[in-house]
Amino acid sequence: MEKKQVMEIIELFNIEYYNLNDGYVCLKGINGQVTTIKFNDNPITSIKNHLIQMGRDSLKMDLNYLLNITTHN
Numbered sequence: 001m002e003k004k005q006v007m008e009i010i011e012l013f014n015i016e017y018y019n020l021n022d023g024y025v026c027l028k029g030i031n032g033q034v035t036t037i038k039f040n041d042n043p044i045t046s047i048k049n050h051l052i053q054m055g056r057d058s059l060k061m062d063l064n065y066l067l068n069i070t071t072h073n
């Protein structure tokens with residue numbers, strides 16, 4: 001898959017990224033986690049795994065927030 005196509009997908013999902021160069025791009029996750037996407041190494045699977053992890057992290061944060069509310073009341 002070409003770099004341009006990969007970047008279109010990343011931008012479509014509105015994922016923050018940095019360190020964009022010819023070989024890879026870094027995707028910013030929740031809590032400062034980073035996923036490096038290599039353009040020549042199955043980038044779609046890496047993006048999918050990044051999104052799954054972001055969803056898990058978001059759910060954990062929401063659950064922790066709700067548990068903190070209930071323990072203080």
